[in-house]
Amino acid sequence: MSAWSDHLLVLPIVLPIAASGIMLLLDERRSGLKAAISLATATALLVTALALAWRMTDTPEVYRLGNWAAPYGIVLVADRLSAMMLMLTGVLGLAALVFAVARWDRAGPRFHALFLLLLMGVNGAFLTGDLFNLFVFFEVMLAASYGLVLHGSGEARIRAGLAYIAVNLIASLFFLVGVSLVYGTMGTLNMADLARRLSETGGGAGLFEAGCAVLGIAFLIKCSAWPLGFWLPPTYAAASPPAAAVLAILSKVGVYVVVRLSLLLFGAGASEGFGQGWLFAAGLATIAYGTLGILGARDLMRAAAYAVMISSGTVLAALGTGNRAALSGALFYLVGSTLAAGALFLLGEILQRGRDPAAASLAVFADEYRDPFDDEGATETGRAIPAAVAIVGGAFLFCALMLAGLPPLAGFVGKLAMFSGLAAGAMPPAAWAFILVLTLSSLGTLMPLVRLGTLGFWVPHDDSDPVIGPLEFAALAGLLGACLVLTLWGGAGLAYTDRTVAGLSNAAGYIGAVLGSGTP
Amino acid sequence: MEIVLSLGIGVFAASGVWLLLRPRTFQVALGLSLLAYAVNLFIFAMGRLKVGAPPVLESGTDAAGIADPVPQALVLTALVISFALTALFLVVLLAARGVTGSDHVDGQEPGQETGQGKPSQREPGR
Numbered sequence: 001m002s003a004w005s006d007h008l009l010v011l012p013i014v015l016p017i018a019a020s021g022i023m024l025l026l027d028e029r030r031s032g033l034k035a036a037i038s039l040a041t042a043t044a045l046l047v048t049a050l051a052l053a054w055r056m057t058d059t060p061e062v063y064r065l066g067n068w069a070a071p072y073g074i075v076l077v078a079d080r081l082s083a084m085m086l087m088l089t090g091v092l093g094l095a096a097l098v099f100a101v102a103r104w105d106r107a108g109p110r111f112h113a114l115f116l117l118l119l120m121g122v123n124g125a126f127l128t129g130d131l132f133n134l135f136v137f138f139e140v141m142l143a144a145s146y147g148l149v150l151h152g153s154g155e156a157r158i159r160a161g162l163a164y165i166a167v168n169l170i171a172s173l174f175f176l177v178g179v180s181l182v183y184g185t186m187g188t189l190n191m192a193d194l195a196r197r198l199s200e201t202g203g204g205a206g207l208f209e210a211g212c213a214v215l216g217i218a219f220l221i222k223c224s225a226w227p228l229g230f231w232l233p234p235t236y237a238a239a240s241p242p243a244a245a246v247l248a249i250l251s252k253v254g255v256y257v258v259v260r261l262s263l264l265l266f267g268a269g270a271s272e273g274f275g276q277g278w279l280f281a282a283g284l285a286t287i288a289y290g291t292l293g294i295l296g297a298r299d300l301m302r303a304a305a306y307a308v309m310i311s312s313g314t315v316l317a318a319l320g321t322g323n324r325a326a327l328s329g330a331l332f333y334l335v336g337s338t339l340a341a342g343a344l345f346l347l348g349e350i351l352q353r354g355r356d357p358a359a360a361s362l363a364v365f366a367d368e369y370r371d372p373f374d375d376e377g378a379t380e381t382g383r384a385i386p387a388a389v390a391i392v393g394g395a396f397l398f399c400a401l402m403l404a405g406l407p408p409l410a411g412f413v414g415k416l417a418m419f420s421g422l423a424a425g426a427m428p429p430a431a432w433a434f435i436l437v438l439t440l441s442s443l444g445t446l447m448p449l450v451r452l453g454t455l456g457f458w459v460p461h462d463d464s465d466p467v468i469g470p471l472e473f474a475a476l477a478g479l480l481g482a483c484l485v486l487t488l489w490g491g492a493g494l495a496y497t498d499r500t501v502a503g504l505s506n507a508a509g510y511i512g513a514v515l516g517s518g519t520p
Numbered sequence: 521m522e523i524v525l526s527l528g529i530g531v532f533a534a535s536g537v538w539l540l541l542r543p544r545t546f547q548v549a550l551g552l553s554l555l556a557y558a559v560n561l562f563i564f565a566m567g568r569l570k571v572g573a574p575p576v577l578e579s580g581t582d583a584a585g586i587a588d589p590v591p592q593a594l595v596l597t598a599l600v601i602s603f604a605l606t607a608l609f610l611v612v613l614l615a616a617r618g619v620t621g622s623d624h625v626d627g628q629e630p631g632q633e634t635g636q637g638k639p640s641q642r643e644p645g646r
Binding site: 132135136139142143146150155158159161162163165166169170172173176177181183184189 | 562565566591602605609
């Protein structure tokens with residue numbers, strides 16, 4: 001614990017909260033300085049995540065806060081899954097921030113402070129090694145997201161925000177009940193210690209499983225599994241686009257926790273496979289619901305929100321099959337589809353700029369609705385890039401192919417890996433059902449996106465063509481570039497997710513790394 | 521004592537759920553706080569019920585004679601978080617009341633179409 005690089009693990013949490021604190025000291029008018037600090041922090045976070053992933057070995061890295069030994073002290077644990085999710089957060093966060101700096105960060109107060117707090121909560125949830133700190137990081141992340149959903153104000157956002165906050169407060173209460181039940185029955189909240197006690201006692205009591213089920217409900221609400229996820233599409237569609245893009249990672253935190261805890265606690269032993277059937281059913285239902293929703297979506301923001309649901313459902317269902325190769329493919333698909341959904345939120349804003357149907361319906365509230373960019377000219381976006389239509393159209397096509405999982409992009413690689421994993425062994429009916437639902441959802445995603453694309457690009461409009469500023473172009477290019485990297489180095493990516501799943505299934509390795517070889 | 525505590529948690533939770541399902545935003549806010557009380561008491565109960573036992577272990581004391589300090593620490597954290605978020609919810613509630621002119625959870629009175637709010641309906645009923 002002396003070398004500088006040993007403390008790399010705590011940087012994803014300390015950096016954003018420190019920068020967020022500095023934001024509060026700065027006057028709201030110094031937006032340039034704030035944007036610079038934010039961008040520097042987000043870049044540093046991405047570099048940290050890349051460095052962590054680069055040096056990751058088969059043994060999870062453990063960081064003891066205050067050097068107290070687990071299970072008494074608080075630990076941060078990073079394994080391949082954490083590193084992967086940190087990288088995803090880094091890319092999405094930086095891109096959304098660059099997009100926001102173009103103009104959205106001035107649509108309301110304290111955007112940068114909230115944004116960095118959100119990143120801190122998400123990173124913390126990916127790194128923490130015990131359940132109660134997971135709760136705390138969840139709350140930090142949610143509290144910041146409440147502010148971001150309301151960013152830019154307006155009636156639609158306040159309405160959606162009210163429902164969003166109520167649902168998530170209830171989910172947090174479920175979380176607390178689950179955590180306390182687990183503590184009451186097992187006497188520990190450290191994840192590794194829980195797994196160890198579970199294997200030593202040879203299975204959990206009924207009350208412990210009940211506690212885990214309550215916890216599971218809380219996480220499934222967060223990852224918007226059907227029928228607990230009706231809050232997601234209206235909220236994400238109403239949120240300001242850069243906020244929506246970074247919120248796409250929020251539902252993936254729920255998915256991450258479900259994957260982590262299922263494989264750690266219920267991978268082997270007496271409670272093996274606990275809740276797997278439910279996860280599979282919920283996952284399939286989520287994909288089906290998301291597909292129906294995207295078929296009925298009338299604007300890109302809503303379509304992107306349903307795409308977020310589909311990608312969460314895919315991972316849940318893959319986890320429910322208990323097939324490791326399928327789970328590995330699903331994790332690969334999760335990364336690509338989250339990036340593409342984030343890009344779609346940004347594209348939706350560019351396309352709807354100037355012909356916003358929500359603004360038209362708000363006309364009756366003209367006295368109360370204030371355009372957040374009232375006092376700035378339209379020229380504020382900077383010099384427009386020529387051939388914007390071609391760029392936006394190409395980016396849209398790219399996103400549609402990624403989300404639908406069509407060749408030649410990474411979405412297809414992920415789906416193909418899932419199919420080949422499912423088809424490797426004997427095929428139970430569940431595997432056939434999964435393949436059928438996934439294939440139908442590809443078709444169901446492609447059709448409405450083609451329709452929306454046709455309406456957006458080919459149908460002549462009275463108003464001018466979409467305008468795209470250099471910063472916004474950079475944000476889009478970053479997200480799509482990351483997708484492209486994922487496609488070109490798909491083999492390396494799949495090998496990484498394969499090793500991730502192998503590491504997740506090796507509960508003994510995780511326990512040994514956190515608790516040390518001896519007994520506490 | 522167990523009966524009293526479990527009855528208390530039950531009454532809080534039942535009232536909270538009932539209020540949560542009511543159509544007015546302020547009732548939802550109250551329901552959320554009542555549910556939070558129920559959950560906080562429940563966390564306490566998970567550390568086992570003890571009367572007059574300090575949560576501090578001194579050298580020589582039997583571990584059975586002390587109260588479990590962990591749930592108490594958990595409750596403290598959960599209390600602060602739920603309190604803060606309820607306050608935030610109240611602010612959003614007021615904003616929704618101001619913008620939509622209705623304190624219904626849907627932002628409109630039943631039977632009223634979306635976006636049909638006339639200026640007269642946005643005045644509070646006097």
